[in-house]
Structure formats: C-alpha cells, structure tokens
Amino acid sequence: MVSFLEICRRAATGPIVAPDDFDMERFVPSLRNAIKKHGLQAPPKDVIIPWDDDLADRIYLAAKDFLVDTGCYCPDTNRVIMFTREELEESIHHAPTQCPLGEGKEAGFMRPRRPEDPQIPWCHVGGGIPVSSDEIASAVVEGYARIPHADSMSIPALTQLRGMPVQAGAPSEIYAAIQSVRMGRDSMRRAGRPGLPIINLLSSSASPMGVLAVTNREYGLRPSDGWLIVSLSELKLDYNVLNKTAAILSFGGNVGFAAGAIYGGFAGGVIGCAVLNAAYIMVGPLLVNATYHLLYSLHIAQSNSTAREVLTSVALGCQAVSRNMPFPYFDLGYTAAGTATPQLYWESAARIITDVVSGANIETVHPAKGILLDNYSPMEMLFDCEVAHAAAGMTRRDANEIVKALLAKYEPHLKNPPEGQRFQDCFNIDTLEPTPQHYEVYTNAKAELRQLGLPLRGG
Numbered sequence: 001m002v003s004f005l006e007i008c009r010r011a012a013t014g015p016i017v018a019p020d021d022f023d024m025e026r027f028v029p030s031l032r033n034a035i036k037k038h039g040l041q042a043p044p045k046d047v048i049i050p051w052d053d054d055l056a057d058r059i060y061l062a063a064k065d066f067l068v069d070t071g072c073y074c075p076d077t078n079r080v081i082m083f084t085r086e087e088l089e090e091s092i093h094h095a096p097t098q099c100p101l102g103e104g105k106e107a108g109f110m111r112p113r114r115p116e117d118p119q120i121p122w123c124h125v126g127g128g129i130p131v132s133s134d135e136i137a138s139a140v141v142e143g144y145a146r147i148p149h150a151d152s153m154s155i156p157a158l159t160q161l162r163g164m165p166v167q168a169g170a171p172s173e174i175y176a177a178i179q180s181v182r183m184g185r186d187s188m189r190r191a192g193r194p195g196l197p198i199i200n201l202l203s204s205s206a207s208p209m210g211v212l213a214v215t216n217r218e219y220g221l222r223p224s225d226g227w228l229i230v231s232l233s234e235l236k237l238d239y240n241v242l243n244k245t246a247a248i249l250s251f252g253g254n255v256g257f258a259a260g261a262i263y264g265g266f267a268g269g270v271i272g273c274a275v276l277n278a279a280y281i282m283v284g285p286l287l288v289n290a291t292y293h294l295l296y297s298l299h300i301a302q303s304n305s306t307a308r309e310v311l312t313s314v315a316l317g318c319q320a321v322s323r324n325m326p327f328p329y330f331d332l333g334y335t336a337a338g339t340a341t342p343q344l345y346w347e348s349a350a351r352i353i354t355d356v357v358s359g360a361n362i363e364t365v366h367p368a369k370g371i372l373l374d375n376y377s378p379m380e381m382l383f384d385c386e387v388a389h390a391a392a393g394m395t396r397r398d399a400n401e402i403v404k405a406l407l408a409k410y411e412p413h414l415k416n417p418p419e420g421q422r423f424q425d426c427f428n429i430d431t432l433e434p435t436p437q438h439y440e441v442y443t444n445a446k447a448e449l450r451q452l453g454l455p456l457r458g459g
Contacts, residue, residue, distance in 0.1 A: 262297070364384040
C-alpha cells in the first residue's frame, strides 16, 4: 500500500507541469481518451436516472484508466502526484467497507449501498452554511439533532464573534473553530443526542491551524467524528489539504475526502462528469487514506446541483462505484431555490431520489446554493431524510418517472429561483417549530410526492 508520506513525497518530487498544462494537456486529453476507449455516450435526455448497468460498469473502468493516466496535481510545487494501476487497484481492494462514526447510542457505521438497494441510506443532516449569530447556529443545530433520521451532523459556519468578523488566518478563525464545535456539542446535548458524529469538520475554518485547534476531546472533535478534507477542482491537492490530512491521520480521525465534478468545466458534459465523479470516490483511499467520501457536483453556470445534466452525471458516477467498489460515501446537492419555498422541496426530492436509487448515502440538500446567510431550516432537512427512507428499494425506472415530473415543475425556474426565507423568519427560535406557512409548504410537498408514487409516511 502507498503510504500518505509517500504521497507527500511524490507531491514534492513528481514531474513538473505548469498549472494550465495539467488541465489542458493531461486532464482533458486523458478524460477524452478514457471516454473514447470505453465507448461511453450520454443517455437520452428523458433518462435522468439511467438503469444501464453495462454503462455504469464501463464508466468505472474508464475512471480507473483516467486516474492512472492523469495523476493528481499539487499547485504548491507544480508537480504531478503519479501512481501506477497496481497501486490504484491495491488501494481499491483494501479500501474500508464501512466507516465507524459516533459514540454511545448514536454510534453507527456508514456503509456502502448498491443501486436500487433496499438498505436505508445513512442520512447526514445539516450544512456548513453561514449564520449571523451564535443564537441562530445553536438553534439550527438543535433542530437538526431532533430529526430522528439523523445519523450524523454538520455544524454551520460562524461569521462573527462578539461583533468581530471571522477572518481566515486571523486569531478569530481559531476562536470560531473552537466555538463552533462547542456550540454544536451543547446543542446536541440539549436534543438528547450527545454522541451524534460531526462529519463536516469545520465550516468556520479551512486552515490546518483550525484543524489542530480542535483536535482535543475536551472541547473539540473526537476521533469518532468525520474529518473532511476538501480537494481543489479538478484533481488538485495543495499543501493546505495535505497538511490537514497529516494532522488528522496522526490524531486517528476518520478522513473524509470531499470532491465532485463541475459540470461544464474541464470535465465537460454528462459523461465526462460521470467518469470524474466515479474517479473522485475511488481515489480518496489512495491519496489521503480516506475512510469515506463526500461527493458534491455543481453546474458551472447555475451553481446548483439539481439541473437535469448534473442529476444524470451524478447518478452514473454513483452507480459506477456502487456496483463495483464497496466503499462508504454520501452525496450532497445544492438547490437553486431558498428555504420554505415549494421549489426547494421539488429540487431536494429530485436530488435525494436520484442519489438513493443510484446507491449513494445522502447529505440533506443545501438551499439557495448554500451561500445565503441563515437560509436553511430543519424542516427541509427532515423532508430530505423522509424522502431518502421512502426511496430505498425503488427501481431506477420508477424513480426516473418521478424525477421527470419534478423537473417539469422546477426546471423552468432554475435561472431565476425564489430566494426563500431566513431560519428566524420561517421558524420559531424558542420552540424550534416551523411557522404554519412553512409547515404547509412541507405537507403540500409530501402530498405531491405521494401522488407521484413515492411511498412517504406521515403527515
């Protein structure tokens, strides 16, 4: 097995390549060659969730060819991290088949799934969306922890401390990192679920210093949490990523590798993004000793994950890995519409259903592209989990018909979506209950999905 230290050595000694040359003379040609070699073609436009197992298997083979030919790039050294096919195959063979997370009553295992699998998916709840105050952050996380389907949590990004903006590289970043974890733990205790794992690492800090600041069980993250390492697009690992990985592995934490294809970028269209999504999931154990993967894929022009082409590329990438590599991973999507709008629920359902029937575990979908302050609530997170549970065991053909109907509702509005409401405007902060108007949007969305054939429980 290739050690992480060996990956670091290759980042410092591999072939020197200019950044643009890596993208245009290695990445793009290698991807095109792999697509051509395996005869890959996108399915018809009305097939959003394909059910062609042979196509999924060929995408998996193409992803391996592409990775071996391309390698990964370290921008700090302008060098390519190369590995052989044998090294990649060995890493895939020895990759973890489950990821232990959480403590006490909330301890569990994120496990791999297969397309159309009746196994209930792991449901990761929350998001690293920015919040305006500790009060909002605390209420949001407690609301998440009250969701009975929640298997793990994300904590939000603090934007200020006592009125002082949180800035990268400043002392405020370190304080925000520590405060965000403390706040998350306290909120989970109030909800009666102190053992829930936090697996998005630190939304309030992206630096190795922030990671080191919370490697303390007394006030920080635990080894049983998930320590997320976010790569750069596409196939790039800088020293920031490698330094954080070194600290996490030394601490004994679960390393999660986070990466996904950008539709319309260097990977191109549906098939290129499908190959890259599969490649990202399978390469994490080799590069950073990952025990799980977070897949996220975005549309380069619309910055959402619910466009028709993105859904198809994610479905194919997930099916390719789920059929051929028993490695735990989950998928995250971003809607165009904001909180407490019908469109948010339609988009969320389309993304969650696509994930579950394609063999993925799920993270609850982020409203309004994940960028608007305070723009999320536990209500849509509960809805996402209920949809995920209901979709388990559904066939891809049946799911495709439901997603087509949902796309007909929201696709015309993706470029001009409703902004929605802030948490404090659609939720009671004291009681952690939705407003009557927001609850009505939620119940109407569930009723619409039942009419489309999704076997949802409850009101």
